[in-house]
Amino acid sequence: MGPAGPRLVLGLLVLSLCCEACKKVTFRVPSELEADTLVGRVDLKECLQSAEVISSSDGNFKILEDGSVYTTSALSLSAEKKTFTILLKDIQEQVQKKIHVSLVEEENKTQAQKTRHARDTVLKRTKRRWGPIPSVMIENSLGPFPLQIQQVQSDTAQNYTIYYSARGPGIDQDPKGLFYIERETGNIFATRAVDREQYPSFQIICFATTPDGYSPEMPLVHTIRIEDDNDNAPYFTQDLFEFCVPENSKPGVVVGKVTAEDRDEPYTLHTTLKYRIVSQNPPITPAFSLHGDTGVISVLLPQLDRELVPSYTLLVEVRDMAGQPFGLCTTGTVVVKIEDTNDNAPSFKQIQVFFFCYSKYETRVEENRVQVEILRVSVVDLDEPGSPGSGAVYEIIRGNDDQAFEITTDKNTNEGILCVVKGLDYENAKQRILVIGVNNEAPYLLAPHSQQLSQSTCSVTVHVLDVDEGPVFKPCLLRLDVKECEDIGTAIGRYVAEDPETGNSEGIRYRIPPGQCNWINIDDKSGEVRTVKVLDRDIGEMRRGQCNITVLAIDRNGKTGTGTIQVCIVPGNKNFPRIAQTDYIMCRDRKPICLTAQDGDEAPYSTPFVYRITDRNLASMWKITQHNDNSVYLSPKGDIPFGVYDIPVSVMDNGGKVGENNIRVNLCDCVTPTECDGTTRQLGGGNVTLGLWAILAMILGSLLLLLILITICGCCGRGVMHRQVTDDCANHNLIISNTEAPGEEVMDHNIIPLQNTCDQGGYGVKTGDQQTFEMVKGRGHTLESVKGGGHQTLGSVKEGGGQPMMDTCRYSYSEWHNFTHPRLGEDSCLICLCTGDSMPWITLVRNRIMRKKENVVHSHQKNGGQKMLEIVVSSFVHCKAHFE
Known part of the structure; x- marks a missing residue:
């Protein structure tokens, strides 16, 4: 336990001692009690001699200072005891004690008659009939003393012996001994004169008690008022009042206000004040007026001239009794300064x-x-x-x-x-x-009644x-504009001075003092100015673009004149426009790429820029759309294959300088660029390169393809078509039919094998009058129809008339549907083949297109029970999106 421990224990012991209860008190009372009924008296001093606060725990009872207990409202006691507590507190000594009071109902009327007659009378409700009107005592009374000022009497004095006593200010409180009350008569006397300003009134408590100590009357609060005497003269709130007013102010303008106070009783003639001006200095025509009731000072003189009288001193008076001659008065001083206005012209x-x-x-x-x-x-x-x-x-x-x-x-x-x-x-x-x-x-x-000056x-x-002068440059400041990156020694101007006496330039020499920027020099005889270095705004002090050079001109007499050449570097076209970012990833949404060029030159040698794709083949596959003066959008033309494209783009600035840039675009089969792993096959611009493993994969894929085609041709039958399909379409896609029975799409029993022609080189299968698509080697990847039987090719369906066209390895779904619709039947088989990254993938859909809501393509056996390949396609909608 710390140092605070003993203190806490000691505090608890003190509280326990201070809150101990005193002797219990019991009163017998009737069952019905009216308000203001005396219940009994408790000896408070016996419990706590110095009680400063007396309170009751029950609001129905009040406790007076003499210990009398009265009811505050009508009460009806029950059969049980009614108890409450009287709490006594001594704030200075921090002591409090309790007195427990119990009220017991009287048993019967016979027992009540045995109590004392005085007590019976006390328990009856008494009326307040002994209170006199407030007493009045004149302030500063001359006596004689003791001076009787009032008498208090109780009506109960007709039947009982009553003794009177009083407490309160002037008796047992400061000023003690000023009043006293006679014990037998109730006469109140004053022992000396009183100052009303110090004690305007007294409230004393008068008590009427029987010789045995009981109070038949409620204590009387009696007020003794001290009547005012006009013994205080009014006084000003300030020793000196100072005010200012502009000169030439009009009459009636308020200057200020004086205030005074009086300690006598407010709202009487003793404090009714009047003001007046006693005198004015200088003693000329009165310049101000003073309102007698408010003390407001106003301008009275029509014209106040500061130049004549800079200030006025007023002696003012204040008098009570409404200014009557017999009233008391005081004087004060007011100084009014006249503020200057500009009423005099210099x-x-x-x-x-x-x-x-x-x-x-x-x-x-x-x-x-x-x-x-x-x-x-x-x-x-x-x-x-x-x-x-x-x-x-x-x-x-x-x-x-x-x-x-x-x-x-x-x-x-x-x-x-x-x-x-x-x-x-x-x-x-x-x-x-x-x-x-x-x-x-x-x-x-303008002052009043004065004329404008x-x-x-x-x-x-x-x-x-006149003095002998040196040469003078004309002009004193010569500005010379020099294009950026001019050759050294380029003449940019001429700066000469002349003699002001003769007006010519003969015999004048020119010189540039050292310690200045060494961009130019001047010929000492002719004043011709030439460059001494290549002025480049990107180097050192030339970045400011301007330099002031002081030039001296010296005549034959040694007189010197100075001039200034201001050399300003005019921006030139020295930088090529460059595209900041050159590597991009474009996903399947084929959102255009924004190309932005930068040029270190200033206008007019920078924007607007002109963009152009310099490779003719790539220009047919990609297009540029203007965005603003310094940027364009790059986007593909149509459905070009996935791959990496190196696109040469030239940018020409407004000054004609052309910058060559190589933009690499990875057209990737992805949704977001983060999904692209950078392994997409390269198909751009005809610059397609294949690695060793890619070539080996192609050879193995070709052998596998031939084996599969031989198998298919044995079981399927009549139509063979070569068509390029994208990887997504060929790998795990679902073709959904919305009809329960075979639709019109499969009425024709044809087998349509599709040959991948995406990589360099082509494969073709031709049987009888079957139609084929053959990919012709070359940068264009051209598809052309194969003669035979008058049959229609997919190229002819797309272009109309079977003309050769640019193959982008992707056809729209509608084109695919138009070609395959008359050739699909219940026993037909569909083969989708597309090679991606040199890996062959084969999709075979046999029997018929899926019935409504089917998610799986089932295998089917035909022609000797050969087992066909079974491929599960994930979504027809997904395949459709790739075709389009």
């Missing part, structure tokens, strides 16, 4: 010459000098110094069309400073005449002094 100081005054100035300056002060002018303003109303703002009204001069304000002296910001040329003008005007920072406010102006004559 004017230039006059220069007196003999008997005349002029606003004219003269000054001198050497030609070509810049940023030099040549003159200061000053003004007079009657407004408040340092305020926006007196701050001068100067401007040059005339004579400064070339912006060679500038005038500013010195904030310390309010003077105008005239400076030359561009060099003056003596040869052009020997003197300049300027007109300068002045205004204020704040707008001008015009702007004050002055004239300044500037004499230009």
Whole structure:
């Protein structure tokens, strides 16, 4: 157990001691009790001497300070005892005790008659007939003391001996001993004078008890009110009131408000205050008025002029008793400052010459000098110094069309400073005449009954002094645009200076000071500018694309002039457009591929780009569709075979530069690119290469194919057709018939073997007048009809007329259906053969197309019971999708 353990145990012991119960009390009462009925009295001090809080656990009973127990409402006791608890607390000592009270119903009337007569009388409900009206005592009363102020009497005094007592503020509480009550008569006396501002009223509790200690009356709460005497003069809430008002304010404008207070009784004449202005300094025409009831100060004088009187001091008075002469009064001080407004315009100081005054100035300056002060002018303003109303703002009204001069304000002296910001040329003008005007920072406010003032102006004559000048470049800044990647030594311009005295360029030498960007040089005699390196915006400091070069011009006398050449590199067409991504995977949905090219050049040598497939054969299989200025869509034309295609694509920018790119597209039999393992056979562009294992697989597949064809030809009979079918169609596909009996699709008894012609090389079987499809070797994979018997080929069905066509190894389902519909019968057998990745797969569907809702193709024996191959096809819909 930590240090807190003993403390916790000690606290529990203290609480257990403090909450112990005192002596139990039992009262015998009637079964019916009315409200405000005395039940009995408990000796509280015997239980806890210093009880500060007295409470009852039952709201139907209240406990007075003397221990009297009264009912708060009418009660009806049951046959059992009614109990409640009186809780006593001493907050300072943190002690509390309990007194358990039990009420027992009287047994019968005979026993009730044996109780004391006084007790019977006490148990009867008494009326509050002994309460007098509140007492009144005048504040600061002169006595004599003790001064009787009231008497309290109980009606029960007619029958019993009653003793009176009182408790509360002024008796046994602060201020103690101010009042007392006579025990036998109930007279209340005051022992000394009282200040109402300190004690406006007293509430004491009066008790009426019999000699044996019982209370036949409820305790009386008696109020002693102290009547106010006008013994306090009003006073202002501030020692000094300060207000501001703009000059030229109209009469009635509120300046401010003075406030005063009085400690006497509110809402009486003792606190009814009146205000007035006693005096004004300076003692001229009254400028302000003071409202007597509210204390609001307003403008009275029609015109307040700060320049004449900057402030006023008012002596104000406040008096109670509604301002009557016998009321008490106090005075206070109010200072009203007049705020400045810009009602005075600035004017230039006059220069007196003999008997005349002029606003004219003269000054001198050497030609070509810049940023030099040549003159200061000053003004007079009657407004408040340092305020926006007196701050001068100067401007040059005339004579400064070339912006060679500038005038500013010195904030310390309010003077105008005239400076030359561009060099003056003596040869052009020997003197300049300027007109300068002045205004204020704040707008001008017209004073009442005054006329509008015009702007004050002055004239300044500037004499230009001639000096020997150096050469001058014209223009002072020469911009030269140089195309990017120009050859070294290319002449890009000429920059010359001239003597301002003679106007020619003879004898002037040119030089570029060191420490600058070394992009160009200048001929020291002719001023011709040439490049000294290839300007490439992608190298070093040239990436900024601009460089300022200072050039010196030196005449025969050694005078020097400077100029600036700004060399700007104009973007050129130096980069080829390139396609960022070149490898793509395209799944069976054949969603177009977005090709995007990039070019490091800027406009107009970048976008728009022009895309083109440079291989003619691949251009017949793939197409490009424009997307925006720098990207296109690449998509196949028709149903080309799966495989990897290397497509050469050229991109030409807007400047004519062509970039060659090779786009590799893996046309994969997949749903999502992640399913493609990269082993799809390559069929693009005729550049088909086969590995050793692929060639071996083809040879073995061919031998197996011949064996199967011999077997099939022996059992099936009449029609043989060579047709390419995709791997998905040939491997585990289900052909579903929606008819219970053999449909019209199988009325013709034909056997249609399909020969794979997807890889290079072709296979053909020709018997009698049977029709065949033969794949002709070559990049086009052409299908053409074979003459014989006038029979129709699948190529003729697709193209019409049996013309040769480009074989993409895939036919639509409708084409397949049109060809096989008249040739399928109940005893026919269908062979689907397609070679993928050099692996032969054979699908044989015998007998008839599946009946409605059948999922399996059953094997069938024919011609000597030969057992045919049995292949389970997964979904006819899946096969249909591959045909299309």
